[in-house]
Amino acid sequence: MKKRKSRRSGKGIIKGAPSGFLISLLVHAGAFILAGLLVVFTATQKLDKKFIAPKPVMRPKMKLRKPKVKLKKSAKPKAPTRIVTKVESASMPDIQLPEMNGMGFGGASTGIGGFDVLPALEDISILGSKISTGNDLVGVYYDTKRNRSGQNIRASVEEYRYIAHRFMRSGWRPSILSRYYKSPQKLYAKAIVIPETMATVAPSSFADEDGVGAFWLIHYKGDLVHRDGIKFRFYGAANEFMIVRVNEKIVLGCCWNDARRSEVIGNLWESSSLDTDTWHWGRGSVQIGDWITLEPGVPLSMEILLGDNGWSTGFVLGVEVEGEEYERSRQGAPILPAFKTDELSLDYLDAVYREQPEGEVCLTNGPVFRDY
Template sequence: MARKQFFTSHAKSSAALISLGIHAVLLVVALSFVAVTVIQKDDKVFEAKPVKRPKMQLKKLQVPVNLKKKKIEKPKLRKNIVAKPKTKSLDIQMPEVVGIKGGTGYMDGGGGLGGLGFGLEIDLFGGNKGSGNELEGVFFDLKTDPDGKPTDMKQIVEGMDSKVEKEQNSKYTEVLTSFGSSWSVSRLERRYFKAPKKKFATSFMVPYMPAEEAPKAFAVEDVVKPKRWAAYYSGKIAAPETGRYRFRGIADDAMMVRVKGRMVIDASLGKRYSDWDSSDGNNRKFKDGRHAGLVIGDWFHMTKDKPTDMEVLIGEQPGGIFYCRLYIEQDGVEYPKGNGGQPILPIFKTQEVPEKLIPQMQIDPGVGTVSGPNFGVLK
C-alpha cells in the first residue's frame, strides 16, 4: 500500500523527468546535426564572367599554281679510289660479280668504282683489295730472311764503302737471275722476308719516284730499306680479240714478264736478269721520255676472252729511284706515230685507269696513251 502511494504521489515528478530526458536527447541530436552541417560546408564556386573574344577569320592558303620543281642533283662519289684513292674509273659497272679471286674490289677515289667495292685505297702499285681483274702482288725484302735476320745483302750501317755495296748488289743480281730462269716464288718465300700486305695491280706504269714508295705501298716502310727489294705479281688476263700481242717496256732496275709460263720480255735497265733477249731490230731504239730505250718483247698468241696466266717481277737494286713502264701492242693494228716515229701504244691495263692515277703516271703522249683495250678477265 505504501509502494502504491509512493508512485501515486510521485507520478507527476516521474513524467516530468521522462519528458526532460527525451528533450535532452533531442537537443543532443539537434546540436550534432548543426555541427556536422557547419563542418561539411560546401566550398564556394567562383565563376568568371564570360568574356567576349573577337573571332579570327581564317585566311585561305595562297599556293602558286606554277611551281618550278627544284632539280635535285644525284649525289656524286667523292673524288680522290681513292683514293682519292682513289678512280675514267676502274669499273663503271655496278653488278655484283665474283671474280676469279673473289673479293669486292675497291673504291678508286676518283669518281668511279674500281672493282665492285667502296672506300679502299689504290696507288701506282695497286689496290688494297682485288675484284678478280688484277694481278696479285707480294713484296720481298732480299736483305732480310723470313725470321727478320740479315742476309748477305743486308746493309748493316749507313755509309758502307762502295766495294761492299757493289758486292751486295752483285748478290742481288744473282738472286734475280736465278729467279728469271726458274720463276720459283716458293724459293723467295723460303729465303726472304715477305710483307704481310698484298697489292692488286691493273697496270705497271710507275714514273720516276723514290724507291721507298714500294715498301710504303706494301706497308713495310718502317722495317725495309728502299733497296734490294722485289715484288712479284701473278694472275689471269684475257684478250679482247683473238690475235698476237707483245709488250714494250722499260724499268729501273728490274721488270720481267711471263705469259703462259714463257718469258716474253725482260725490260730491266742496263743489264738483264735472265738469258732472254729481244729479236726485234728496233729493240731499245725508241725512248720513253727521259727514260732509256724501250725493250721490245716477243709475240705471243691469245684467244678472245680466254683466261691466260701472266706473271710480272719488278725490283730495285741500289735504291734511289725506281720506275717501270709496260705497253702492249697487237699485231696487224696501225698505231699513230709519236716520238722518233715510234708507234703510240696503249698502256697495258686490265681495267680502266682511275682518273686520279692518270696524271700520276706521267705518260708521255708521244709514246703511250691510257686509251686502249682492257685485258681483264671480267668484262
C-alpha cells in the same frame, strides 16, 4: 481432547523433506548457477588476437642439369625451292655518253667506260690497290736485305741480281724467295705504269715501315685473257728490271742497260725485234717482246717480276696489237696503249699523269685484257 502428533513430522526447511537432502539440492543448484555464470562470462569476454608466424619450411634443393640433345650429323636442311619465271625486259632507248677528250698521251683521246665500285683514295698507289676488283694481278713484295723475320742480313748488288736470276731459272718458284722478308700486305694491280720516282715507293706502298728502298722484288701473278681473242706483243722499259712471263715462258725482259740485262736475264730471253733498244721510256730503253695469241675467253697464266737496287725506279708496260696503226712520238716511237686488265680509276690516272712524260703510253685506249 487434544490431538496426537504424528511420528513422521520433523523440523525440516520444507515440510515433508529431510534437511540433508534439501541442503544437497541447494548446494548443487548454486553450483549450476555459478557454472552457468562462468560460461556466460567466459563466452562474452573478448580475447586479444595474437599472430604467430609459422615455422620456416625447409625445402630440398635440386641440382639442375643441362639437357643433352643429340643431333644427327646426317640431317641437312632442305634446299629452298626456287621458282623461276621468265620476265620480258622492257626495251630501253640507247643512251650515248659524251666523249672525254684530252685524257691520253700525245693527243690520243677515248672515253672511260664502266661504273665500278672503286677503292678509297688512301688504298690506291701506282703499284696497285689494297682492294681487289676481281680482275687484277696480285703483287707480293720481298726485301732481300732482310731474312723472313725482318732482321738485316748481308746483301750486295751482285747477290741481289743473282737472286732474281735464280728465281727465274728455277721456274719462278716462290720457295726460292722464302728465306727473305715478305710483306703481309698484298697489292692488286690493273696496269704496270710507274713513272720515274724514288725507290722507296715499293716499301711504302706495301706498308713495310722498316724497309729501305733498295734490293726489293715484287712478284705479280694472275691470268691473261681477252674476250674476243687477240694477237699482240708487249713493249716495256724498266729501271732497274722488269720481266714478263706468259704460260710459263718469258716473253719480255727489260733492264736499265746491257750490264744489268746480262746479270739478271742472262741467256733466259732475248728480243727478236730489230727495233728493240731504239727508243726510251723514262730512263730505260724500250724492249720489244714476243708475239702472243690469245683465244677468245681462254686464259693463260701471267707473271711479272719487278726489281730495283735503290735510289730511283720506274716501269712501263705497253701493248702493240697486230695490224693496228699508232701515232708516233717526237722520237719516232709508237704511242701505244698501256697494258691493263680493267678500266683504270681516275685517282690512278691522276697519279700517273702528274709524272709520266708525253709520248710514251696512253692509259685510256687500246685493249682491256678481261673475259667480259
